[in-house]
Amino acid sequence: MSHLLEVKDLKVSYHSYAGEVQSVRGVNFTVDTGESVAIVGESGCGKSVTAKTIMGLIQTPPGEIKKGSQILFEGKNLLDMNEKEWQAYRGSDCAIVFQDALAALNPTLTIGRQITEKIMIHTDMNKEDAMKEAERLLTLVGIPNPAKRLKQYPHEFSGGMRQRAMIAIALACQPKLLIADEPTTALDVTIQADIIDLLKDLQKEFQMAVIMITHDLGIVADIATKIVVMYAGKVVETGSNYDVFYNPRHPYTQALLRAVPRLDVEEDQELESIEGTPPNMIAPPAGCAFCTRCKHCMKICQKMEPPTYEFEDGHTAQCWLYHEYAQK
Numbered sequence: 001m002s003h004l005l006e007v008k009d010l011k012v013s014y015h016s017y018a019g020e021v022q023s024v025r026g027v028n029f030t031v032d033t034g035e036s037v038a039i040v041g042e043s044g045c046g047k048s049v050t051a052k053t054i055m056g057l058i059q060t061p062p063g064e065i066k067k068g069s070q071i072l073f074e075g076k077n078l079l080d081m082n083e084k085e086w087q088a089y090r091g092s093d094c095a096i097v098f099q100d101a102l103a104a105l106n107p108t109l110t111i112g113r114q115i116t117e118k119i120m121i122h123t124d125m126n127k128e129d130a131m132k133e134a135e136r137l138l139t140l141v142g143i144p145n146p147a148k149r150l151k152q153y154p155h156e157f158s159g160g161m162r163q164r165a166m167i168a169i170a171l172a173c174q175p176k177l178l179i180a181d182e183p184t185t186a187l188d189v190t191i192q193a194d195i196i197d198l199l200k201d202l203q204k205e206f207q208m209a210v211i212m213i214t215h216d217l218g219i220v221a222d223i224a225t226k227i228v229v230m231y232a233g234k235v236v237e238t239g240s241n242y243d244v245f246y247n248p249r250h251p252y253t254q255a256l257l258r259a260v261p262r263l264d265v266e267e268d269q270e271l272e273s274i275e276g277t278p279p280n281m282i283a284p285p286a287g288c289a290f291c292t293r294c295k296h297c298m299k300i301c302q303k304m305e306p307p308t309y310e311f312e313d314g315h316t317a318q319c320w321l322y323h324e325y326a327q328k
């Protein structure tokens with residue numbers, strides 16, 4: 001089966017005065033139609049850069065997408081497209097929701113205007129129909145009093161409602177793929193759960209593929225069917241939700257999971273934070289980037305990049321522990 005999205009050996013750097021920041025260092029993953037994929041990892045591991053590259057939002061320079069990188073959407077390499085093609089793609093195939101709705105929305109235009117403009121650019125609806133459609137979208141994302149809300153400005157919305165409005169704008173073009181980059185990080189815990197539920201409902205209802213980006217594995221347990229774990233610009237583990245939560249293979253994933261409270265365990269849990277910090281991406285280490293923080297670090301880990309091992313179907317980890325000669 002061909003995938004909706006296939007990211008192949010994606011490498012993205014930023015050129016700064018201090019040197020070349022290797023933000024994304026050869027990322028591979030796929031997303032199928034209607035599939036919900038989570039990308040998780042600590043701050044700075046390259047999640048947003050990956051998302052922005054998929055949306056064509058990397059400024060070059062200072063950014064640089066390395067030769068050989070591929071992002072196939074329905075089989076077509078996005079990285080070969082011109083700006084006009086990118087605009088069409090962003091209007092109809094793919095949309096993104098950011099963490100900071102206030103920064104992403106235009107403060108000088110009403111929510112209604114922002115939604116109808118997007119609808120009118122990408123369809124042949126007239127203003128009246130676009131307004132009706134906008135009202136329908138606000139209702140769909142759970143905003144009460146949509147007719148009144150359409151006339152209001154972003155600052156008149158609460159954080160949670162603003163996030164819903166941004167989701168409504170993203171849905172205006174009925175995207176096949178919705179990327180949500182930490183959409184709930186700035187919100188209260190209860191509102192976070194509401195937004196996650198909303199995304200889950202929308203994904204089911206429209207058979208829309210969703211890439212959910214977060215540093216919190218706990219958040220995605222419920223929504224993602226596939227999990228991609230990133231560390232220092234690379235994918236270190238991918239697998240089904242079940243495999244990653246119940247049989248994590250990479251020591252980094254195992255450490256991430258020890259930092260998440262579990263709902264299926266009754267007794268008091270001791271949560272561990274992961275000691276140490278990720279490497280400097282201007283001079284990333286030659287071997288495994290996690291080795292300085294890894295309890296199982298072997299000599300080879302410091303010298304050579306680990307190969308990717310496959311366990312269950314689609315469950316992979318990049319770690320020397322699974323070499324046949326490694327001590328078990």
Ligand SMILES: Nc1ncnc2c1ncn2[C@@H]1O[C@H](COP(=O)(O)OP(=O)(O)OP(=O)(O)O)[C@@H](O)[C@H]1O
Pocket residue numbers: 014015016021022023041042043044045046047048049050062215281
């Ligand atoms: N415009 C930029 N200029 C220079 N470096 C950048 C730029 N954007 C990102 N980077 C660097 O690229 C790396 C990856 O950043 P990215 O924003 O993708 O991290 P992230 O995983 O999204 O983290 P967070 O969880 O904090 O959002 C970081 O080292 C960051 O400093």
Ligand SMILES: [Mg+2]
Pocket residue numbers: 047048049181182
């Ligand atoms: Mg980010």
